[in-house]
Amino acid sequence: xxxxxxxxxxxxxxGPVVAVGGRTQFDVGGPVEASAREVKAPAGIVExxxxxxxxxxxxxxxxxxxxxxxxxxxxxxxxxxWDGATIGGVLAVGHSGLRRLxxxxxxxxxxxxxxxxxxxxxxxxxxxxxKNVSGYDLPRLFVGSLGxxxxxxxxxxRTRPVAPREQWFTAEGVxxxxxxxxxxxxxxxxxxxxxxxxxxxxxxxxxxxxxRVAGLRTIDASFLPPLPKHRWSLAPAALRGMRDxxxxxxxxxxxxxxxxxxxxxxxxxxxxxxxALAARVKNAFDPTGRLAxxxxx
Amino acid sequence: xxxxxVSLVDDLRGHLAPDRxxxxxxxxxxxxxxxxxxxxxxxxxxxxxxxxxxxxACVRTARAHGRPxxxxxxxxxxxxxxxxxxxxxxxxxxxxxxILSIDxxxxxxWVEPGVIxxxxxxxxxxxxxxxxxxPSSQQACSIGGNVANNSGGPxxxxxxxxxxxxxxxxxxxxxxxxxxxxxxxxxxDGYDLRGAFVGSEGTLGIATRIAVRLTPNPPAVRTxxxxxxxxxxxxxxxxxxxxxxxxxxxxxxxxxxMIAAIEDFVHAGYPVDAAAVLLVEVDGMPAFVEDAAGxxxxxxxxxxxxxxRVAADETERQLLWKGRKSAFGAxxxxxxxxxxxxxxxxxxxxxxxxxxxxxxxxxxxLRVLNVFHAGDGNLHPLLAFDAREPGVLERVHxxxxxxxxxxxxxxxxxxxxHGIGLEKRDxxxxxxxxxDLDAQxxxxxxxxxxxxxxxxxxLPSGSRCGELQRIPPGVWV
Numbered sequence: 001x002x003x004x005x006x007x008x009x010x011x012x013x014x015g016p017v018v019a020v021g022g023r024t025q026f027d028v029g030g031p032v033e034a035s036a037r038e039v040k041a042p043a044g045i046v047e048x049x050x051x052x053x054x055x056x057x058x059x060x061x062x063x064x065x066x067x068x069x070x071x072x073x074x075x076x077x078x079x080x081x082w083d084g085a086t087i088g089g090v091l092a093v094g095h096s097g098l099r100r101l102x103x104x105x106x107x108x109x110x111x112x113x114x115x116x117x118x119x120x121x122x123x124x125x126x127x128x129x130x131k132n133v134s135g136y137d138l139p140r141l142f143v144g145s146l147g148x149x150x151x152x153x154x155x156x157x158r159t160r161p162v163a164p165r166e167q168w169f170t171a172e173g174v175x176x177x178x179x180x181x182x183x184x185x186x187x188x189x190x191x192x193x194x195x196x197x198x199x200x201x202x203x204x205x206x207x208x209x210x211x212r213v214a215g216l217r218t219i220d221a222s223f224l225p226p227l228p229k230h231r232w233s234l235a236p237a238a239l240r241g242m243r244d245x246x247x248x249x250x251x252x253x254x255x256x257x258x259x260x261x262x263x264x265x266x267x268x269x270x271x272x273x274x275x276a277l278a279a280r281v282k283n284a285f286d287p288t289g290r291l292a293x294x295x296x297x
Numbered sequence: 298x299x300x301x302x303v304s305l306v307d308d309l310r311g312h313l314a315p316d317r318x319x320x321x322x323x324x325x326x327x328x329x330x331x332x333x334x335x336x337x338x339x340x341x342x343x344x345x346x347x348x349x350x351x352x353x354a355c356v357r358t359a360r361a362h363g364r365p366x367x368x369x370x371x372x373x374x375x376x377x378x379x380x381x382x383x384x385x386x387x388x389x390x391x392x393x394x395x396i397l398s399i400d401x402x403x404x405x406x407w408v409e410p411g412v413i414x415x416x417x418x419x420x421x422x423x424x425x426x427x428x429x430x431x432p433s434s435q436q437a438c439s440i441g442g443n444v445a446n447n448s449g450g451p452x453x454x455x456x457x458x459x460x461x462x463x464x465x466x467x468x469x470x471x472x473x474x475x476x477x478x479x480x481x482x483x484x485x486d487g488y489d490l491r492g493a494f495v496g497s498e499g500t501l502g503i504a505t506r507i508a509v510r511l512t513p514n515p516p517a518v519r520t521x522x523x524x525x526x527x528x529x530x531x532x533x534x535x536x537x538x539x540x541x542x543x544x545x546x547x548x549x550x551x552x553x554x555m556i557a558a559i560e561d562f563v564h565a566g567y568p569v570d571a572a573a574v575l576l577v578e579v580d581g582m583p584a585f586v587e588d589a590a591g592x593x594x595x596x597x598x599x600x601x602x603x604x605x606r607v608a609a610d611e612t613e614r615q616l617l618w619k620g621r622k623s624a625f626g627a628x629x630x631x632x633x634x635x636x637x638x639x640x641x642x643x644x645x646x647x648x649x650x651x652x653x654x655x656x657x658x659x660x661x662x663l664r665v666l667n668v669f670h671a672g673d674g675n676l677h678p679l680l681a682f683d684a685r686e687p688g689v690l691e692r693v694h695x696x697x698x699x700x701x702x703x704x705x706x707x708x709x710x711x712x713x714x715h716g717i718g719l720e721k722r723d724x725x726x727x728x729x730x731x732x733d734l735d736a737q738x739x740x741x742x743x744x745x746x747x748x749x750x751x752x753x754x755x756l757p758s759g760s761r762c763g764e765l766q767r768i769p770p771g772v773w774v
Contacts, residue, residue, distance in 0.1 A: 051540035051645050074542050095484060105483065107492060108461045121732045127710035129641040131458060131673040133447045133496050134711040134721075134728055135755060136737045140460065140492025149488075161542045177402065184516055184582055206582035233484035236403045255404075257483040268486060273476040277744065278487050284739035296487060 003042045003058070004114060004122055004153050010039055011151050013120040018292045019151045021089025022062060024082045028093050029146040029295040036293055041088045041153050045069055053159045054111060054128060059088025059152045075159040078103035088152040094144025095231065101180070101255045102187030102201060107143040109157050115142065115150035118286040128156045141281075147292040149285040163187075163201035168224065169216035171196045177240065180255040183210055189254040192225055193243035196254075225251050232259040301325075301341045301384075305362045309344055309386070312354035317345040317392070328369065328387050332434075334636055334690075335377030335719045340367075340387040347392050349467060349475060349505040356503070356749075357473040359386040365752045368503040370410060370442030373434040375637055376718030378446065378498040382753035388503060390441045396420055397506065404511040405464060405481060410441020410504045417509070426511040429456035432714065433622050441504050447496030449714030451547035451621070454672040455580075456512060458714065460495040467506035468494060471745035481508060493740060498716050499751040501744040515546070515580035519590035520608040522617050523597040524571035528552050528667075531573035532647040534600035535671040538577070539644055541596055543589050548672025549576040549621050552651075554631070555666040555679075562627035565620030571603065575671065576621050624668040625679075632664065632681035636693050638700055642709035644674040653703040654678045661696040663689075675713035676704065702727060717755045725757050734760040 001009075011017055016036040020026065041059035045066060048055040050073040057066055063081040070076050079090050080097025091113075096106050112126040125138025142149060166187065171179060176191040179198065183189075188199035198216055200207045211218070228249065236257040242250050252259040282289075282296070301320050309318040319325075320342045329338040341364060346352045359366040365385040372379055381387050394411035401424050408417060414435040418427040431450035432438055438448070444466060449458045456462075465479035479491025494501050525531040531550055538548060551559060552573040560567045567574055575597070579589040594605045608614035628635050642650045651667065658665035658680065669677040678700055682689045701711055701724050711721045711728050725734060738760040744750070 049643070049645060051536050052643055053539060053544070094489070100483065104457070104461065107489060108457055117732070117736065123736045124729065124733045125736065127641075127728065128708060129643060129674055129710050129713070131449055131453065131641050131670070131675050131713040132710045133449075133458070133714055133716050135717060135725060135734075136740050137447070137460065137492055137496050138736060138740070140489050140495075141740065143492070144484075144487075144489055161544065181402065184513060202582055203585040203588060205584035209584070210582070231484065233480075233482040235481040236483075237400070238482075257481075270486065271476055273470070273474045274478070274487065274490070277470065277476065277490060280743040280746075281488055281490070281493075281740065284743040285736070 007042050007153050008116045008120055008122050011116040011120055014288070014290065016290050016293045017151070019088060019092065019147045021060070021086035021092070022082070022084035024085045024089065025093045025095065028095070030297060031294055033293040039151065041086070041151065046154065048073070050075065054130060054156055055159055056128065056154065056156045057087055058154045059086060061087050063087060063090055070159055071162060074162050076162050077157050077159055078109045079106055087155060091143050091152055091155065092145065092147050096258070098190070098253065099187045099199065100253065100258070101189060102185055103160070107140050110139040110143060110155055111158055112156035113139040113142050113152060114154040115152050117150050118288065118291055122153070123150065126156070130158055146295045148282060148296050149291065151291070165204040165207050166199065166201045167207055167211070168219050168221050169198045169200065169211055170219050171198060171214065171216050174215070176254045179214060183214060190225065191239070191252050191254050192250060195225070197224055227251055227260040228262045230261050230264045232261055232265040233257060234259060302362065305358070305364065305386070306342055308358045308362070309342060309355065312358065313344055313346060313351050317347070319343045328389070329381060331369070331372045331374045331377060331379040333375045333377040333380070333718070333720055335380050338380035338382060339384055340381045341384040343387045343389060345389050345392045349469065352388060352469045352503050352505050353473055353475060355386055355388045356469050356471070360473065360749055365749045367751045368441070368445070368499040370439035370445070371413070371437050373438040374442060374446060374716065374718065375639065376712065376716045376720040378716050378718035378751070378754055380719055382719070385752070390503070391439065393505065399424065401426070403481065404513070405508050406511055407506055407508050408440055409506060410439060410444070412440050414438050414440055414443060421511060425514050427514055428509055429453070429462055429512045430459045433625065440507055440509065444495055444504050444507055445497065445499050446714065446716040449670065449675065451549050451670055454548055454670065455544050455546045460492060462510045462512070463491065463495050463507060464510055465508040466491055466494055466504045468502040468504050470502045471747070471750040479508070496716070498718060498755050500741055500755055502750060517583040517586040518546070518578060518580040518614065519586050520614040520617055521577045521590060521593055522567070522606040522608070523575045523577060523602045524568045524604055525573045525602055526571065527601065528573045528651055529648050530601035531575055532651055532671070534575060534597055534602065535647060536645050537596045537600050538593055539672065541592060543579070543592060545577050545589070545593065545672060546580040547576070547578040548670070550574070550667065550669055550671035551576070551621065551624065552667040554664070555624060555668045558627040558631055558666070559620045559624055562630060563620050563623045565616045567620055568604070576617060621668070628666065628679060628681055631666070632683055634682050634684045636680045636682070636697060638676065638678045638680070638697055639712050639715040640676050640701055640704035640709055641713040642674045642676060642704050642707045644672070646707045647671060647674060650676065650703060650707050650709070654700055657696050657699045657703065661692040663692060663696055670713070673713070674709065698724065719754060722755060723757050
């Protein structure tokens with residue numbers, strides 16, 4: 001029996017079950033019912049062909065471990081490498097890291113997903129090539145689904161070249177929105193209402209030139225602001241209003257729309273048509289409601 | 298085929314201006330096809346709505362009459378996705394062609410589905426922005442069609458296919474409800490229904506407004522035309538460039554007889570005696586572009602390139618691209634008909650699969666021409682033929698199926714950017730297991746439990762575990 005088949009047996013065919021990764025974001029989507037049995041996806045890099053710029057990896061592998069292995073070949077994945085976070089966990093939650101402005105959303109890094117269905121079957125969606133429109137895009141549906149549609153067991157990810165140079169900068173007295181717009185393929189622009197921090201990646205000469213033209217000052221990454229614990233998601237332009245609202249301090253990802261704050265974001269109104277459609281999707285994939293019960297309710 | 302009930306046409310004309318509900322034989326026949334060689338479609342009636350509400354009215358009226366519906370953009374699809382099956386109401390979105398808003402700060406535009414791909418990019422030029430997906434049909438294809446097929450294009454190598462450029466979609470769902478999937482904010486709650494919708498080929502609903510991400514034009518671009526005396530060397534060079542740790546913006550190959558066909562057609566200066574040419578583009582910041590172009594030239598020479606030509610200016614660059622993008626027009630000079638294929642293989646196996654494609658064409662006594670997105674392994678073998686030759690279509694289809702099998706056997710997939718439609722529907726089991734197809738059918742059924750949206754496409758019958766594909770009552774398939 002293959003490693004994935006063993007895992008499918010472990011997930012089994014009945015009883016509530018929830019996949020656990022590094023527990024770095026386990027509370028996202030609401031608490032899981034206490035009766036749910038915890039399972040951990042297998043770990044390990046199955047295949048990395050550097051010349052393909054893709055990697056097949058089991059979901060229990062940590063992002064940091066994967067990046068270490070890819071780094072030998074000058075590559076990485078566009079996933080946040082939070083301490084202890086696993087590939088499966090990061091994909092199930094779908095939250096991006098601080099470099100989303102340059103790297104794009106987590107969902108665009110996934111090419112193929114193999115998951116254990118609610119019926120305990122191994123199912124594949126997508127495919128191993130960098131381009132593929134064969135059938136429905138299950139990989140994207142699974143990103144951010146919080147383990148409620150199936151338990152991610154193995155994925156194929158697109159890799160990207162590690163930039164020859166990456167450097168954080170600060171800027172004072174600038175409009176961070178104009179700054180983000182003026183810089184080309186900037187990796188990150190953070191703003192707390194007063195100070196602005198910028199991450200540039202690329203050819204060393206381009207990094208220096210962009211920094212000089214924009215009047216940026218080099219800083220060490222250890223001087224970045226600590227991130228408050230709650231995530232807000234807003235249209236990028238709406239970040240502008242944060243400085244003057246009553247919700248306390250923030251660190252905003254300019255151009256992206258994610259903001260980090262001490263207070264949680266107020267619940268958003270869900271269109272009843274969308275809610276009904278999502279419920280039908282959930283019911284189609286998990287008719288008995290055994291996967292991560294309690295989440296996304 | 299059956300006569301179209303007058304009441305269906307009358308009911309549709311109760312919602313749409315009468316001249317936008319057409320049932321004349323010529324039009325029904327015209328809208329029975331798309332740009333593919335798939336036949337057998339027939340429209341019951343063709344509607345040209347101009348608003349979301351009119352699309353909704355078309356869907357609801359179709360359902361009330363027990364008819365399925367098939368959405369259609371510009372009809373440039375090559376997999377038969379818009380070929381109407383079951384005598385549906387065909388809903389054409391080409392008259393919904395307004396760019397509704399362009400937000401330069403947030404780099405997002407709301408467009409109607411009938412906006413032509415290249416028209417959007419042209420409208421964005423003054424802002425230094427563009428819409429990244431650039432299918433070869435971009436002068437004709439619509440953004441709604443790009444969403445339905447998750448379209449690609451040469452520059453998707455670096456920028457990603459359509460799904461990476463769609464933030465939100467307003468859709469008329471198969472039950473006639475209107476909803477917005479996705480959001481302008483980066484992490485909307487709940488499932489990525491937007492992601493599921495993009496590439497669903499009209500089977501999960503009809504897009505009526507689309508929020509697309511806009512991409513800044515690169516500060517520097519360098520385009521190289523590299524030619525080889527052997528296709529194997531050119532293919533090996535593609536792998537070496539990717540392995541070299543740089544992702545070009547585009548990496549295209551033109552091989553064999555296709556080079557001369559293009560050169561005769563557009564006079565772009567393609568070397569007609571070469572076995573293969575690569576069109577390589579690198580873009581970004583100036584220092585990167587300079588180094589990357591140097592690296593591409595060096596890797597090319599190491600891999601046996603005969604000459605490396607760098608476009609001296611924008612005019613020359615445009616000319617080189619015109620050659621590539623005119624390929625399918627050029628073929629018309631070689632043979633009256635062609636069948637354009639679309640599969641993807643791992644980039645490290647290009648040499649081997651190209652040889653197999655050649656052997657398959659030889660076996661079926663067909664001429665194959667290759668012009669394709671080599672950088673992402675996206676093959677487009679083009680079988681040129683004359684449909685008047687008896688029995689040739691059977692050979693073309695048989696060769697096409699073998700090409701797909703060869704690609705899948707090499708670790709590839711069925712389609713890179715054209716979609717499954719009808720063309721590859723019955724090949725889906727070559728790539729997916731019974732359980733895999735069942736999962737896709739579940740997704741489709743969640744959106745369209747009664748099977749009204751573009752029936753007969755994407756999933757082969759029997760995809761649902763333990764039952765045949767459900768067909769709405771009163772439908773002929």
